[in-house]
Amino acid sequence: MRTLIIGDIHGGLRALKQILERSKTTGNDLLIFLGDYVDGWSESPQVLDFLIELKKTNNCIFMRGNHDELLCEWLIDSKDNPMWYKNGGKSSILAYQLVSSERRQKHIEFLKSLQNYYLDSHNRLFLHAGFTNMNGVDSEYFPKLLYWDRTLWETALALNENFETTHKFYPRRFTLYKEIYIGHTPVTRIGKLIPVQKANIWNVDTGAAFNGPLTIMDIDTKEFWQSDSLPSLYPNEKGRN
Template sequence: MKRTLVIGDIHGGLKGLEQVIERANISEEDTLIFVGDYGDGWSESAAVLRYLINLQKTIKCIFIRGNHDYLVHRYLKYNDLNPLWLKHGGTATLNSYETVSTKEKEEHLLFLEQLEDYHIDTDNRLFVHAGFTNQGGPENEFFSNMVFWDRTLWEMACSLDTSISENDERYPKRLKIFKEIFIGHTPTTRLGEVVPVNYASVWNVDTGAAFKGPITIMDTCTKEYWQSDPLYQLYSNEKGRN
């Protein structure tokens, strides 16, 4: 059976990515949609990009740009050593590139430049790293980087009064545009959960891999999901972004 699967934030955790792909029994019939943040956190950021570049050769993959991917791109292209980036996972990424050749760095840079800011499928479902602010949808954002930085879409969905229906004038217009929205960026662990969380048809599949949680893959139709072990257990000698 052909499946469309969404994959949450990875943050340099290749061991977890390989584990959850095996647990989900990924095949060449599947379509994989990654919502971003491939690096920054655990020690294998460069190896994660290498893995994804090879994965797309055999399986249909759609790669969304996350805020950390934007920062890794700036490092590879401009040698931008932003202190905040280094503090929030960038140091591990920097270290992971110590033995990577110039040629391979160029391949990774090309991969990062080809990431999509968002993806809308034929069922009018949006896949985006963080969210969007414009009531006309992400294509109308005045600042394009909002789609991988802004958290207000998720905050709004979480706080929405469940007694208000979509037909109510008070219902947020942003939440009426798409059938469903799949995001990462804001760990569900902030809500005390290590599983995908849904509010107002917004599905958050960032289950805290950068910190104490696992990497998650979810079937976008059935909502069945698979998870790796918590990343801090797979990288027990590291601190990650804790």
């Protein structure tokens, strides 16, 4: 059995189908989705429909992303959030104009069921964004940070690569887990289009919301497969660009 992780999808159903096909995913694989299924490209409702059905035939674990929570809040009470609207929410609002109330309710139930993090039997941590508590995710004072935090990744980028884990300035957060897998902050911000490892942290958000591809990666072998760039799959749309 392979353990495959999937980066931020952001409404790009065509890209999701491509990576599942290119990685030759089967029902024997464990699929761990790192969150942000919606907001960006035009198929956010279709992505959620696809994932709900996929869970019936495949072993799937779904993390909660910040965009997933924002959409869930809007679906429940039409909460006005101008910042969300400007950062991908507009595409979801437009897409949901043609979605029935029954289908919306299924999506709400799915979004509510998402996990804030997953820790496997090998002490490998999976979550959307990061955490701030030096004692780990179980001690996080503000659970929303598990899908909003950027300091974990920013600290990893700034870390002196010559530091050993025993160095007095080595971040304690990085020593708690064998590996940490995140999305949330696209690696395109540092000029990359493939998964990036810093310390024991792997960032698998390869910029699918913007100009990059969507990525699926085997966490044991570190082999990965990618979709075409999202703008090429949705040539008449802007995504979050």
